[in-house]
Amino acid sequence: MNLTVKEIAEVLGGSxxxxxxxxxxxxxxxKIIPNSLFVPLKGTLDGHQFAEQAKENGAVATLWSEDISKAPEGLFVFSVSDTKKAFQKLASYYRKRVAPKVVAITGSNGKTTTKDMTEAVLAQKYQTYKTQGNYNNDLGLPYTILHMPETTEVLVLEMGMDHAGDLTLLSQIGKPDAAAITLIGEAHIESLGSRSGIAKGKMEITAGLKKDGILFIPADEPLLQPLVSSLSQKIVTFGLTEGTVQAKVLKTTKESTEFAIGEQNFLIPVIGRYNVKNALVAYSFGHYFGLSDDEIATGLKNFQLTKDRTQWSKAFNGADILSDVYNANPTAMGLVLDSFAELPLPGRKIIVLADMLELGNDSRQMHMQMAQHITDAFAEVYLFGPEMNALYHSLKDKRDHIYYFAHENKKELIETIKKDIQPQDSLLLKGSNGMGLAEVITALQKK
Structure with a gap:
């Protein structure tokens, strides 16, 4: 980022x-480095109290919403009424000044993987920059924009939401040329009320979508169809058996999935039919921005997945661990269970499932519904957390080798799994990030 103090002042109404x-x-x-602008935010702590530390680390300027006389001496001070809104306004300005094409991606599941795939595809032809990690909210998105290089030709933005109105703000900051909704699941149903409410929330991604833009949506999601009927932008659907853009799955291994779109074959270095649908979105973006099928295939084959999204590692004894523990909702958990069940693996398949959070009043029922995805393909089933207790009681009289551990018994869960697993086994761990399954994985990796 290269902005002068004068330029920032003009954007924020100063002189x-x-x-x-x-x-x-x-x-x-x-994280301040020399020549930085510090943005003090008000949360559990008031960021203004760290301005002096920011100055010591190299900041030369700061936004400021407190009494101006309390600002550290020696800094350029931009007096604003709300530092977060000023931060967002500055991001909108910088995005407009750099003027990249903007891709926006949202969805209840798969948006981070789709973002990674899309950036890898578009990087075959353009200078690209993407959302780092999960910086996809009202702070992370402007942060991403303000960190993109001035040479960026295509900016790939992941947009997340917790409540109605969240995506409207993000879309208006990002002003996408093209956007996609990967999936309507149950994430944040506690605040949005229903899948229908979630669909309406995801459609807010079109709030800033350019009038001549394009929106990609799943063909098998009826909740979206009435919501897109009034849009002026072009709508393209994708799917495995229906839609404008379709793929046929050819082969799945532990490390990759092969599929075809028309006469062209593609490979992605991740498992799952659901990831083929994510790849269809990346393919569609690539096609929209003028890439050839060969360029798209190269990008998909070599894309790098963000950590903890269906990531393989090794247990202490050589057993394979498939980690998918960043987030979870019923749709996502069902998809990864089905994909894991289909994988051709040498030893036993063992699953470790933890609570799916923020499901509201229907949480118990939604956890019990996972029973339909727990088949005889799984030799051992470990369930962890208070919500998974409902699933345990629905299964314990129907199958053997199912074990339940309360939230406070994580150490016992780890010790039991360690005693159970054999070198040829494969373990899938899936649950919401707040359940701390990442700690379980770390423990299983250590002797």
Missing amino acids: QDSTQMITNVEFDSR
């Missing part, structure tokens, strides 16, 4: 004439 260059922006004072 400073300095040509001092600002080359970085941070809201964490510990």
Whole structure:
């Protein structure tokens, strides 16, 4: 980022004439480097109290919504009424100044993987920049924009939501040329009320979509059909058996999935039919931005998956661990269970499932519904957390080798699994991030 103090002041309604260059922006004072703009935010702690530390670390300017007399001396100070809104306004300005084509991706599941695939595809032809990690909210998205290089030609933005209205704001900041909704699941159903409410929330991604833009949606989601009927933008559907863009799955292994679109074959280095649908979105973006099938195939084959999304590792004794523990909802859990069940693997398949959070009043029923995905393909089933107790009681009289552990018994869960697994086994761990299954994986990796 290269903005002068004068330029920032003009954007935020101030009047400073300095040509001092600002080359970085941070809201964490510990990450400040020389020539940074510090953005103090108000949360559990008030970021204004860390302005002096930011200055010591190299900040030359700060946003400020407190009494101006309390700002550290020696900093350029931009006085604003709300530092977060000023941060977002600055991001909108910088996005407009750099003027990349903008791709926006949302969905109840698969948006991070789809973002990674899409960036890898478009990087075959363009200078690209994407959302790092899961910086996909009202702070993470402007942070992403303000960290994109000035040479960026295509900006790939992941957009997340917790409540109605969240995506409207993000879409209006990002102003996408093209957008996609990967899936309507049950994530955040507690705040949005129903899958229908979630669908309406995801459709907010079109709030800033350019009038001549395009929206990609799953062909097998009836909740979206009435919501797109009034849009002026072009609508393209994707799916495995229906839609404008279709794929046929050819082969699945532990490390990859092969599929065809028309006469062209593709390979992605991840498992699952659901990931083929994610790849269809990346393919569609690539096609929209003028890439050839060969360029798209190269990008998909070599894309790098963000950590903890269906990631393979090894247990202490050589057993394979498939980690998918960043988030979870019933749709996502069912998809990964079905895919794991279909994999041709040498030893036993063992599953470790933890609670899916934020499901509201229907949480118990939604956990019990996972029973339909727990087949004889799984030799051992470990269930962890208070919500998984409902699934345990629905299964315990129907099958053997099913074990339940309360939330406070994580150490016992780890010890039991360690005693059970054999070197040829494969374990799938799936649950919401808040359940701490990442700690279980780390423990299983250690002797």
